[in-house]
Amino acid sequence: xxxxxxxxxxxxxxxxxxxxxxxxxxxxxxxxxxxxxxxxxxxxxxxxxxxxxxxxxxxxxxxxxxxxxxxxxxxxxxxxxxxxxxxxxxxxxxxxxxxxxxxxxxxxxxxxxxxxxxxxxxxxxxxxxxxxxxxxxxxxxxxxxxxxxxxxxxxxxxxxxxxxxxxxxxxxxxxxxxxxxxxxxxxxxxxxxxxxxxxxxxxxxxxxxxxxxxxxxxxxxxxxxxxxxxxxxxxxxxxxxxxxxxxxxxxxxxxxxxxxxxxxxxxxxxxxxxxxxxxxxxxxxxxxxxxxxxxxxxxxxxxxxxxxxxxxxxxxxxxxxxxxxxxxxxxxxxxxxxxxxxx
Amino acid sequence: xxxxxxxxxxxxxxxxxxxxxxxxxxxxxxxxxxxxxxxxxxxxxxxxxxxxxxxxxxxxxxxxxxxxxxxxxxxxxxxxxxxxxxxxxxxxxxxxxxxxxxxxxxxxxxxxxxxxxxxxxxxxxxxxxxxxxxxxxxxxxxxxxxxxxxxxxxxxxxxxxxxxxxxxxxxxxxxxxxxxxxxxxxxxxxxxxxxxxxxxxxxxxxxxxxxxxxxxxxxxxxxxxxxxxxxxxxxxxxxxxxxxxxxxxxxxxxxxxxxxxxxxxxxxxxxxxxxxxxxxxxxxxxxxxxxxxxxxxxxxxxxxxxxxxxxxxxxxxxxxxxxxxxxxxxxxxxxxxxxxxxx
Numbered sequence: 001x002x003x004x005x006x007x008x009x010x011x012x013x014x015x016x017x018x019x020x021x022x023x024x025x026x027x028x029x030x031x032x033x034x035x036x037x038x039x040x041x042x043x044x045x046x047x048x049x050x051x052x053x054x055x056x057x058x059x060x061x062x063x064x065x066x067x068x069x070x071x072x073x074x075x076x077x078x079x080x081x082x083x084x085x086x087x088x089x090x091x092x093x094x095x096x097x098x099x100x101x102x103x104x105x106x107x108x109x110x111x112x113x114x115x116x117x118x119x120x121x122x123x124x125x126x127x128x129x130x131x132x133x134x135x136x137x138x139x140x141x142x143x144x145x146x147x148x149x150x151x152x153x154x155x156x157x158x159x160x161x162x163x164x165x166x167x168x169x170x171x172x173x174x175x176x177x178x179x180x181x182x183x184x185x186x187x188x189x190x191x192x193x194x195x196x197x198x199x200x201x202x203x204x205x206x207x208x209x210x211x212x213x214x215x216x217x218x219x220x221x222x223x224x225x226x227x228x229x230x231x232x233x234x235x236x237x238x239x240x241x242x243x244x245x246x247x248x249x250x251x252x253x254x255x256x257x258x259x260x261x262x263x264x265x266x267x268x269x270x271x272x273x274x275x276x277x278x279x280x281x282x283x284x285x286x287x288x289x290x291x292x293x294x295x296x297x298x299x300x301x302x303x304x305x306x307x308x309x310x311x312x313x314x315x316x317x318x319x320x321x322x323x324x325x326x327x328x329x330x331x332x333x334x335x336x337x338x339x340x341x342x343x
Numbered sequence: 344x345x346x347x348x349x350x351x352x353x354x355x356x357x358x359x360x361x362x363x364x365x366x367x368x369x370x371x372x373x374x375x376x377x378x379x380x381x382x383x384x385x386x387x388x389x390x391x392x393x394x395x396x397x398x399x400x401x402x403x404x405x406x407x408x409x410x411x412x413x414x415x416x417x418x419x420x421x422x423x424x425x426x427x428x429x430x431x432x433x434x435x436x437x438x439x440x441x442x443x444x445x446x447x448x449x450x451x452x453x454x455x456x457x458x459x460x461x462x463x464x465x466x467x468x469x470x471x472x473x474x475x476x477x478x479x480x481x482x483x484x485x486x487x488x489x490x491x492x493x494x495x496x497x498x499x500x501x502x503x504x505x506x507x508x509x510x511x512x513x514x515x516x517x518x519x520x521x522x523x524x525x526x527x528x529x530x531x532x533x534x535x536x537x538x539x540x541x542x543x544x545x546x547x548x549x550x551x552x553x554x555x556x557x558x559x560x561x562x563x564x565x566x567x568x569x570x571x572x573x574x575x576x577x578x579x580x581x582x583x584x585x586x587x588x589x590x591x592x593x594x595x596x597x598x599x600x601x602x603x604x605x606x607x608x609x610x611x612x613x614x615x616x617x618x619x620x621x622x623x624x625x626x627x628x629x630x631x632x633x634x635x636x637x638x639x640x641x642x643x644x645x646x647x648x649x650x651x652x653x654x655x656x657x658x659x660x661x662x663x664x665x666x667x668x669x670x671x672x673x674x675x676x677x678x679x680x681x682x683x684x685x686x
Contacts, residue, residue: 025457029450033481040456040482064440069426079421083412086443090451095460097407098439100429107372108433113383114368117438138376139383227629253629260631286570286596286626288603 005046014042064097065089065309066118068108070125071100077279077296078124081146084302085122091303092310094119106135113141120309122146126160128194133157144308144318146301150194159308159318161301165195165278168294168324169202169248172276175326175334176246177210181274184212185237185244187230187254190221199250199278218244222254230257231264238265238273245273246332252277252284255291259331274332280325290329297322348389357385407440408432408652409461411451413468414443420622420639421467424489427645428465434646435653437462449478456484463652465489469503471537476500487651487661489644493537502651502661504644508538508621511637511667512545512591515619518669518677519589520553524617527555528580528587530573530597533564542593542621561587565597573600574607581608581616588616589675595620595627598634602674617675623668633672640665 011018016039023030024039031039042048067085070078086096097118101108109132112118119142123132126147136143137157144159176184186203189196200219207214220236222229230249234257237244249255255277259269269275270289277284280295300322308318328334354361359382366374367382374382385391410428413421429439440461444451452475455461462485466475469490479486480500487502519527529546532539543562550557563579565572573592577600580587592598598620602612612618613632620627623638643665651661671677 029453033478037482040484067441069422069429071426079412082425082441083414083443086412086441090443096441098410098425098429098441100426100433110372135376139380141383227631256629283626283629286599288570 005048007048009046010039010042010048013046014038062097062117062119063094064118065094065306066097066099066109066112066121068101068121068123069098071103077281077298081124081298081302084298085305087299088302088306089310092306094306094310096122104131106132109136109141113139120144122305122309128152142309144305146305148194150197156319159305161304161308161318161320161322163294163296163301163324164321165198165294165324166202166205168278168326169199170206171326172248172292172294172332172334173203173206173210173212175328176248176274176276176332177206177212178335179246179274179333181244181246182212183218183242183244183246185218185220185247187233187237187247187249187258188219188221189225189250190223196250203248222257225251225253227253227257227260230254231261232257234258234261238262246275247273248276250278252279252281252291252293255293255331256283256287259287259289259291269331270329270333276332276334280327284327284329289331292329292332292334293327294324295327296324348391350391352389353382353385353391356389357381405440405460405462406437407461408437408649409440409442409452409455409464411444411464411466412441414446420624420641424467424641424645427641428648430642431645431649435649437649437653439465447474449475452479452484456482463487465648465652471495485652487648489648491537493540499662502648504647504651504661504663504665506637506639506644506667507664508541508637508667509545509548511621511669512542513549514669515591515635515637515675515677516546516549516553516555518671519591519617519619519675520549520555521678522589522617522676524587524589525555526561526585526587526589528561528563528590530576530580530590530592530601531562531564532568532593532597533566539593546591565600568594568596570596570600570603573597574604575600577601577604581605589618590616591619593621595622595624595634595636598636598674599626599630602630602632602634612674613672613676619675619677623670627670627672632674635672635675635677636670637667638670639667 007018007021011021016035021039024036089096099108121143123143124146126145126149128150129152130149133149146161148160148162149156173184186200188200204214217240220233222233237247247258249258255275258275262269262273267273277291277293280293284291284293304320326334350361350364354364359378363378364382367379432439442451464486466486467489469488469492471493472495473492476492489504491503491505492499516527529543531543547557560583563576565576573596580590590601592601598618601618605612605616610616620634620636623636627634627636647663669677
């Protein structure tokens with residue numbers, strides 16, 4: 001067996017000191033680019049490996065967290081969430097390994113685990129009773145979830161971090177009441193997934209608290225999360241004998257459908273009828289009037305997820321419910337103290 | 344020195360055959376979940392490493408491609424591009440390692456290279472004479488770029504893949520001419536970055552070819568890529584003594600500003616004035632009327648980038664200029680054969 005090359009070998013071949021070789025790996029900012037190139041050429045020629053792979057073998061950690069990038073259409077939060085996830089991972093000397101997987105296909109997860117290419121997974125876009133969660137749990141593979149899966153039986157098995165949708169919608173309704181609204185509609189999705197039910201609960205509770213009507217006629221459901229379906233749902237609310245003066249939508253896309261229906265009737269969002277969305281996507285800020293929405297604190301979500309995976313044992317049982325931030329714009333200029341007003 | 348555990352040790356501890364252990368790593372689909380859990384528990388307990396780190400040490404390849412996730416605000420293409428990049432990498436048994444870096448800060452690249460945690464980088468969002476390209480080239484680090492950096496002096500040093508903006512805008516102008524337009528405006532950015540100049544060249548060449556006016560009054564420039572600036576630029580075109588009947592914008596966001604200005608004047612995009620954008624972002628498909636735009640072939644871009652890094656030596660000198668796809672919508676129902684019509 002040939003012995004492995006050492007720092008001394010690299011230094012000799014590159015014609016530099018051992019300290020310089022060490023600096024290349026440990027304090028690269030101090031190294032001149034040409035010297036760097038010389039050392040790296042020697043490293044390459046000799047096959048010197050001071051590297052992550054060697055460290056991984058020693059520490060039994062890949063130092064990578066796997067994240068499956070959602071296929072099109074991606075969630076509107078994905079780009080900001082990914083950036084936050086990388087930042088959070090880097091803060092504890094980890095990186096994010098990105099991969100793809102077909103819907104319901106766990107073989108990519110399986111292969112990464114078998115190769116020990118990652119130490120754990122972060123999941124997002126959780127669905128009710130998410131089969132990925134069951135699969136990973138059965139195999140005792142470590143993971144944490146952005147979002148709850150609202151399991152029908154018992155508790156969610158692994159760490160999760162989520163935004164309190166009920167509380168955010170409760171705050172929005174309270175803000176609308178402070179603007180004088182007494183009749184507030186709710187636009188949900190037809191499929192009653194957990195996140196939707198959660199937000200609907202917030203609407204019901206807040207309306208009940210303020211002694212406002214919160215019966216079925218004020219709740220309409222869109223078939224899909226599209227502007228056209230949001231518009232159709234808004235039409236049903238506006239055609240009521242006693243239509244609401246404010247509409248709380250479960251997503252920005254539905255809320256924009258509401259704005260479209262208002263425009264078609266010569267009504268102005270925020271003046272004639274208040275409209276709010278959820279997620280504070282790019283759409284909310286580029287339309288006119290701007291759309292009041294709920295921003296998810298992606299940085300804090302990402303930090304809590306990574307901490308649950310990389311922190312000490314005390315963190316593995318994490319359930320974190322974070323408060324969303326109401327971003328108040330012209331479609332519903334909510335003045336509550338929790339709202340951050342933007343132009 | 345303690346000898347490393349073998350497949351035999353793992354099989355004995357898990358109470359399964361060596362074939363089963365092998366299946367866990369090579370044909371996981373054949374393994375029952377409970378058996379899988381038993382084997383992985385034994386692997387973990389013994390510290391058995393059949394893994395990527397060991398293979399990396401042997402093959403001298405991390406099997407990872409580094410990609411720096413852009414900070415907010417992310418380019419509108421990012422989510423689809425990342426998915427395509429992962430797919431392309433997985434097709435050649437690589438994965439994408441995601442990381443963050445401050446603007447102009449190369450230390451994250453440096454550290455990944457020093458640890459040999461990645462084999463190469465893919466860059467996106469190239470700017471003119473991109474300093475990242477110079478930094479990586481000086482250090483002989485392998486990379487490929489989505490986008491040209493339009494170097495003022497000499498050729499771009501590494502493989503790049505890009506969309507032919509001049510050709511796409513040329514096609515759009517020709518399509519508008521076929522719809523009867525004889526006076527076509529161009530909305531660019533004030534900062535004359537290469538990609539903008541490229542698209543402007545396409546507009547000028549096509550207008551000249553069709554003997555249409557293409558002088559300065561028909562070219563307006565937005566300060567920033569915002570709807571408000573697009574609207575202001577459109578105002579200047581519409582206030583001309585002889586205003587254009589069609590407006591070609593360098594981005595979807597600017598084009599939506601044009602649509603807003605038209606709506607403010609009681610004009611309908613696609614009926615009274617034709618409007619086109621670029622990039623086919625989410626915005627283009629959700630607004631009404633839908634916005635005609637240019638879709639970048641992200642899958643082919645990603646494949647070409649990965650091939651230039653992982654393919655044989657013949658691929659390292661790649662310069663690939665791909666054709667954008669015109670997605671025709673109601674804002675400018677272009678009937679050219681290259682256009683794919685969507686509702």
